[in-house]
Amino acid sequence: MTGQRHKPFFLWRHLNRLRWVSLSIVFAMLVVLPFLHVYQTYVAAHAYDLLSPPEKRIYDVMEALTQPFVSDPAEDLDAVKGNTWSGTFWGLKLSDPLAALGQMAAGRTLYWPFLVTALLPVAFTALFGRFFCGWICPATFIYELNSNFASWLRWAGFKPGNRHFDKRIKYAVLALGVIGSAVTGSVLVAAVYPPAIIGREIYYVIALGGFSAGMVFFLATLLFDLLVARRGFCRYLCPGGALYSLLGRYRVVRIRRIVENCNDCAKCNAICEFGLDPLRDGFGQECNNCSACIAVCPRDALTFTIRPTDTAAQGPGHLGWQYRREVEAPGGQEAREEEAA
Amino acid sequence: MERRTVLKALIAGAAAAALAPTTVRAARFRPTLRYLRPPGALAEKDFLARCINCGQCGEACPNRCIKYFGLENGLGSIDTPYIIPREKGCILCMKCGEVCPTGAIGRIAREAEAILDGVKMGHARVDESLCLSYQGKTCGVCYRACPLPDIAITVGRLEQPHVTDKCVGCGLCERSCIQMPQAIRVIPDRG
Numbered sequence: 001m002t003g004q005r006h007k008p009f010f011l012w013r014h015l016n017r018l019r020w021v022s023l024s025i026v027f028a029m030l031v032v033l034p035f036l037h038v039y040q041t042y043v044a045a046h047a048y049d050l051l052s053p054p055e056k057r058i059y060d061v062m063e064a065l066t067q068p069f070v071s072d073p074a075e076d077l078d079a080v081k082g083n084t085w086s087g088t089f090w091g092l093k094l095s096d097p098l099a100a101l102g103q104m105a106a107g108r109t110l111y112w113p114f115l116v117t118a119l120l121p122v123a124f125t126a127l128f129g130r131f132f133c134g135w136i137c138p139a140t141f142i143y144e145l146n147s148n149f150a151s152w153l154r155w156a157g158f159k160p161g162n163r164h165f166d167k168r169i170k171y172a173v174l175a176l177g178v179i180g181s182a183v184t185g186s187v188l189v190a191a192v193y194p195p196a197i198i199g200r201e202i203y204y205v206i207a208l209g210g211f212s213a214g215m216v217f218f219l220a221t222l223l224f225d226l227l228v229a230r231r232g233f234c235r236y237l238c239p240g241g242a243l244y245s246l247l248g249r250y251r252v253v254r255i256r257r258i259v260e261n262c263n264d265c266a267k268c269n270a271i272c273e274f275g276l277d278p279l280r281d282g283f284g285q286e287c288n289n290c291s292a293c294i295a296v297c298p299r300d301a302l303t304f305t306i307r308p309t310d311t312a313a314q315g316p317g318h319l320g321w322q323y324r325r326e327v328e329a330p331g332g333q334e335a336r337e338e339e340a341a
Numbered sequence: 342m343e344r345r346t347v348l349k350a351l352i353a354g355a356a357a358a359a360l361a362p363t364t365v366r367a368a369r370f371r372p373t374l375r376y377l378r379p380p381g382a383l384a385e386k387d388f389l390a391r392c393i394n395c396g397q398c399g400e401a402c403p404n405r406c407i408k409y410f411g412l413e414n415g416l417g418s419i420d421t422p423y424i425i426p427r428e429k430g431c432i433l434c435m436k437c438g439e440v441c442p443t444g445a446i447g448r449i450a451r452e453a454e455a456i457l458d459g460v461k462m463g464h465a466r467v468d469e470s471l472c473l474s475y476q477g478k479t480c481g482v483c484y485r486a487c488p489l490p491d492i493a494i495t496v497g498r499l500e501q502p503h504v505t506d507k508c509v510g511c512g513l514c515e516r517s518c519i520q521m522p523q524a525i526r527v528i529p530d531r532g
Contacts, residue, residue: 033400034400037400037401038405040403041402041403041404041405044403044404045403074403078401078436078440081397081400081401081440082395082396082397082400082440082442083395083396085393085394085395085396086393086395086397086442086443087395087397088397088440088442093442095393095395095442099393099395102393103390103391103393103443106389106390106391107387107390107391108390111391111443111444113444114442114443114444117442184416184417185386185389185390185417186389186390186392186416186417186418186419186421187390187392187393187394188416188417188419190393190394190420191394191416191419191420196394196395199395199396200394200395200396200409200420203396203399203400204409207399207400207405208399208405208408208409212409212411212420213411213412213419214420
């Protein structure tokens, strides 16, 4: 065990920070877009002189933000519209795979012009697994802050909920949502899918002046996460997470434990938002490649790898006491002396 | 503890049983909403099956006339777009159809021909007993608000409006009517 040990690429442990940048950018985009839309309507109406002071402030700020990039705000700012549920980015239309599935169920037909907009996300999910949940989802942004808030509460002596349920419940929710959409003939699954709700509700409150029914549902899920189960909605109930898990089951990019470096400290299991078991190589289809476990590992024992299945359980980490006692026991004394010297 | 939960369940059940008939009755006798779907929208059933509630139509609307249902129109049309013509009419810019990813709102070119062919949001109807022009007070506001004047609406003596069957139901006339209650209304045609 001396000398050369396999070390993960040094940037992997900083990916978690990059992930927060990504989440923040997506969330900021969802907040800015409605303001941009409101600004566009003011421009289209040539209404600056008629605006109230707060409306003038929106106009001025948005004008200052966009002036270097657009010449005709009313038309040019149409380039980016929508949210993570379905959006238009400079002519490229992207949609959530769950939107495609829900619509297929509701209409019981295949409408190809829409289904192709979900192809790119599906391909990325096949490669990176449930990455949407960790890297893009605007609800994750709030849920993770909520999870941090729960850990502060724990530090302050309160007891936020930490119950565990069966992770397979969310597949039942997905099935129910799809069946419900098919029965009612309306994409009902969008009403219980937090990222879709967040995208809409931010627009409602900024451009239309008030939250809608979805916000009540979202607040309920926040309370559920806080009082019943940590990240409970994502872990146990989210229909979109279920679909992404299924699509990403044989993802190519996944996290692997380097058993030679591992000392069984279990920090990875404690940090994992999705309640997975990196310590015993238990990643499974639900891992969203968020890389929080890589960032927290003190021994460089977790890294990315390229293969379609998880490594089988590798037993205790070679730096841990359990491995020394059970496997190295006969010659263990020498090895320890060597390391100490 | 056991007894308490049982009691709670009993009370909740009794309350639900007591409230259920009134809520059902309220739903049955609630006046129907007179709302329009955005221009080029499919017939209501197909529209609901197609629309994924992404909200891009409202975000593209330069007139901000497109709003979204909560639960007031039933679970099926939650978060789907609608227009209340008395509050704000559609200016027929056709941007919502352009941005709609699912074809729930069809793509229609912003030309008079295409709009007259493809848009059927509803049809305006004049209440002659309320209309000022029919009471001898020359008005003509609806005619001037119409984006298709002399095609969808013509005026006769004292600017009395006559809606033709070419009307696409954008609702700008209803929005502009200076009478309260309005003398011209769009009767929705959701297919």
